[in-house]
Amino acid sequence: MRLELHKIPIENVCWGERTHVKDRTLVIDQEKALGVVSGDPRFASASLELARPGESVRIIPVKDAVEPRCKLQGPGEVFPGVIGQPPRTVGEGKTLVLEGAAVLTCGSIVAFQEGFVDMSGPGAAYTPFSETQNVVLMVEPREGLDQHDYEAALREAGLKLALHLAQECKETPAEKVEIFDLPSVGEVQKAHPELPGIVYVFMCITQGLLHDTYLYGSDVKQTLPALVHPNEIMDGALISGNCVSACDKNTTWHHVNNPVVAELYRRHGVDLNFLGVIVTPESTTLAGKERATWYNAKLAAQLGAQGAVVSEEGYGNPDTDLCMNAKKLEDLGIRTVVISDEAAGTDGKSQGLADATPEMTAFISTGNVNEMIEVPPMERVLGHPEAIAHLSGGADESLREDGSMYVELQSVIGSTNELGFSRIGCRWI
Amino acid sequence: MAGIPVVEIATIVPIMLTVGANRIVPGVAIPHPTGDPAKGPEEDKRVRRELLERAFKALTTEISEQTIFAN
Amino acid sequence: MAYRVVCYINQFFAGMGGEDTAHVPPEFRPEAVGPAAQLDQLFGDEATVVGTVICGDSYYGEHLEEAQKACLELIAKEKPDLVIAGPAFNAGRYGVACGDIAAGVTEELGIPAITGMFEENPGVEMYREKCYILKAADSARGMRKSLPLMAAFALKLLKKEPLGTAEEENYFSRGIRKNFFHAENGAVRGIRMLLQKIGREPFTTEYEMPVFNKIPPAPPVKDLSKATIALCTSGGIVPFGNPDKIRVSSAESYGVYDISELDNLNASNYESIHGGYDRVWANEDPDVVLPLDVMREMEKEGVFGKLYPKVFCTTGTGTAVAHAERFGQEIGQQLKEAGVDAAILTAT
Numbered sequence: 033m034r035l036e037l038h039k040i041p042i043e044n045v046c047w048g049e050r051t052h053v054k055d056r057t058l059v060i061d062q063e064k065a066l067g068v069v070s071g072d073p074r075f076a077s078a079s080l081e082l083a084r085p086g087e088s089v090r091i092i093p094v095k096d097a098v099e100p101r102c103k104l105q106g107p108g109e110v111f112p113g114v115i116g117q118p119p120r121t122v123g124e125g126k127t128l129v130l131e132g133a134a135v136l137t138c139g140s141i142v143a144f145q146e147g148f149v150d151m152s153g154p155g156a157a158y159t160p161f162s163e164t165q166n167v168v169l170m171v172e173p174r175e176g177l178d179q180h181d182y183e184a185a186l187r188e189a190g191l192k193l194a195l196h197l198a199q200e201c202k203e204t205p206a207e208k209v210e211i212f213d214l215p216s217v218g219e220v221q222k223a224h225p226e227l228p229g230i231v232y233v234f235m236c237i238t239q240g241l242l243h244d245t246y247l248y249g250s251d252v253k254q255t256l257p258a259l260v261h262p263n264e265i266m267d268g269a270l271i272s273g274n275c276v277s278a279c280d281k282n283t284t285w286h287h288v289n290n291p292v293v294a295e296l297y298r299r300h301g302v303d304l305n306f307l308g309v310i311v312t313p314e315s316t317t318l319a320g321k322e323r324a325t326w327y328n329a330k331l332a333a334q335l336g337a338q339g340a341v342v343s344e345e346g347y348g349n350p351d352t353d354l355c356m357n358a359k360k361l362e363d364l365g366i367r368t369v370v371i372s373d374e375a376a377g378t379d380g381k382s383q384g385l386a387d388a389t390p391e392m393t394a395f396i397s398t399g400n401v402n403e404m405i406e407v408p409p410m411e412r413v414l415g416h417p418e419a420i421a422h423l424s425g426g427a428d429e430s431l432r433e434d435g436s437m438y439v440e441l442q443s444v445i446g447s448t449n450e451l452g453f454s455r456i457g458c459r460w461i
Numbered sequence: 462m463a464g465i466p467v468v469e470i471a472t473i474v475p476i477m478l479t480v481g482a483n484r485i486v487p488g489v490a491i492p493h494p495t496g497d498p499a500k501g502p503e504e505d506k507r508v509r510r511e512l513l514e515r516a517f518k519a520l521t522t523e524i525s526e527q528t529i530f531a532n
Numbered sequence: 533m534a535y536r537v538v539c540y541i542n543q544f545f546a547g548m549g550g551e552d553t554a555h556v557p558p559e560f561r562p563e564a565v566g567p568a569a570q571l572d573q574l575f576g577d578e579a580t581v582v583g584t585v586i587c588g589d590s591y592y593g594e595h596l597e598e599a600q601k602a603c604l605e606l607i608a609k610e611k612p613d614l615v616i617a618g619p620a621f622n623a624g625r626y627g628v629a630c631g632d633i634a635a636g637v638t639e640e641l642g643i644p645a646i647t648g649m650f651e652e653n654p655g656v657e658m659y660r661e662k663c664y665i666l667k668a669a670d671s672a673r674g675m676r677k678s679l680p681l682m683a684a685f686a687l688k689l690l691k692k693e694p695l696g697t698a699e700e701e702n703y704f705s706r707g708i709r710k711n712f713f714h715a716e717n718g719a720v721r722g723i724r725m726l727l728q729k730i731g732r733e734p735f736t737t738e739y740e741m742p743v744f745n746k747i748p749p750a751p752p753v754k755d756l757s758k759a760t761i762a763l764c765t766s767g768g769i770v771p772f773g774n775p776d777k778i779r780v781s782s783a784e785s786y787g788v789y790d791i792s793e794l795d796n797l798n799a800s801n802y803e804s805i806h807g808g809y810d811r812v813w814a815n816e817d818p819d820v821v822l823p824l825d826v827m828r829e830m831e832k833e834g835v836f837g838k839l840y841p842k843v844f845c846t847t848g849t850g851t852a853v854a855h856a857e858r859f860g861q862e863i864g865q866q867l868k869e870a871g872v873d874a875a876i877l878t879a880t
Binding site for chain 3 (some may be wrong): 464470488491518524
Binding site (some may be wrong): 230244292384388396456 | 691697698705706709710711715716717721723727729736739742779780811824
């Protein structure tokens, strides 16, 4: 499959007469953009705000972030199976990317695992969204709306809005075109038989309300692991339906910008063969965990892999899936590295994982989710500041009267992302 | 704890083994370890009773190492 | 104003003798004695060694508690900003004394304390988590190298400068994890580590697998029909409204609730506040996490003696192991005092 990403760098965002890009500024027709989502009867109200890097703005509670992308040349459309219909496979042709822009979905809390973003100050260092030009969609659900319906409505709205923004900018020529060309597994191995074949075992949280992931619109918790081409992920085949803790959820924005995929692609044909991606669920039953992890190891061996990168999503019970994946792969002779965060306690003295296995000898840490951070008050708060009391990592006493907060790192969106997107990690002191 | 026998009912047996729980009864699923509500109220209660019976068996059985009471 | 430092050394480094004087009790001299004099010089005018506490290694080893108490009193009187003990290199008794002093100063005087030891010194394993033990050579030949390192580190602590990792600062890790920003992101580091692993090149994992403590199993209940059983859960099941405001994650407390009047849990009397799982079923019928209804039935049937009238509830997601251990100990103590014979713990 061959995919071209046509990237338009976005360095500013503002409202205007019509949606387009001018001199790297994303100008948005606010009424038209809002119209794409506000008609949904599941919302009592909807509005849009802008939040730019460096501004004194806090956005809370954030559920997801989506990068505006659309197909320039097919087949199919981005976010297939959810927004792009029919749910045909994607990952070829040309895709437009408004690089540096993000749609953030915000609204009263669905469940406990949402997070916040600070656009400036010490909290900004912990999230990639302090550096993106953000279009914040704020909604209130219709009274009495079931939580599952609210979550689905907002998820769809965020994707629709992101797609709309990209589509409105189709006329703008890209400033850079990146090419991602990865042929079949057989051809890859034939081209460089001397290089080690690597699979990426991509663990996704699949555990219920606000803990789900969708592949081509299909709920991943209902499926066996699937072999996926990395280009499909770049075209939004994988959608986040979760906020599994804000710190380590993979936002839909993170999905299309998966750094493991990027690095494997970069080294492909040079010192490794990128064989493919195995998208795998994290089940809530023991049988489900066993089923998925056995299948991952088998699939990796069936592809002839010599090595595997395993990234987790979440902490706690998925640590068991992580251990099972590592063990079963290693037992088949497939060398494994895992990328995961740690829940080492607010004092950093606790064991970071809920489970362990001796085969997990190569571990990349993406940080301690429990470490406390101090964030100052922001001049503007988009959303509900008091929601921090109900977010994982927050408590009643987190928010002070002056608007400053003393919270665990896990309440910041993307702070310990386990795809290894950021540079944070734990060391011993 | 304190010399009192404790049985743990939870779904993720590997974690219980790793952290050192001694008497273990595998639960149904993470969001409902002691029930199966999707199967209807009668079956849910029957499952709950069966798990508790196993828990009692665990509490009244002499063990020398970590033991899983799966039936 | 220069920072005030007090040093601790043994009889040998004080020039009092060797084994023949190892029994001397603690004493204080208002000057920098032995290696402390070098440290004083190395501090320049930023810090001053205002005095040295000296104690014989054997005395300390044979009177651990009193020796520590006496030394801490002597130290406290000088109101120092920091204490330096040793360095002890590979000397076992000296290492234990230095570690004990440094730990005591840190815990009870609330000021930083550092010492220096060779990795095989028993003092390292005993005290590394309680103070800063800098890495040192295996004999006093390492003194020339150790002292400047200890002085520099001491000044960093005194000036409250940000510290690097234990490895960078050259001390034995205190077993604490801290977030730092690497030069490269996790994905790049991960794929590099994988290729090293495949190529059988040396690599360093960023997190070694933990070893959990195993507790020997308690004896079983002898007569279930007469036994009092208590119910506990880490599934976040609490009375509706969460009166004690137990946290949805990283709980630092647990609740104790009276269920003596209840025969079953339902959507209006109890709820789930656990942030780590889908609470749909637990909120509709909390018995699927905390099985009160069937326990009550079995109690009435006489399967067991009595259901303890209180339940113990907390949230298990992200709860620090240290808190969890404390909950376990406290709850265990309460159950023991109440004559409870066994407990059932449910977890999600």
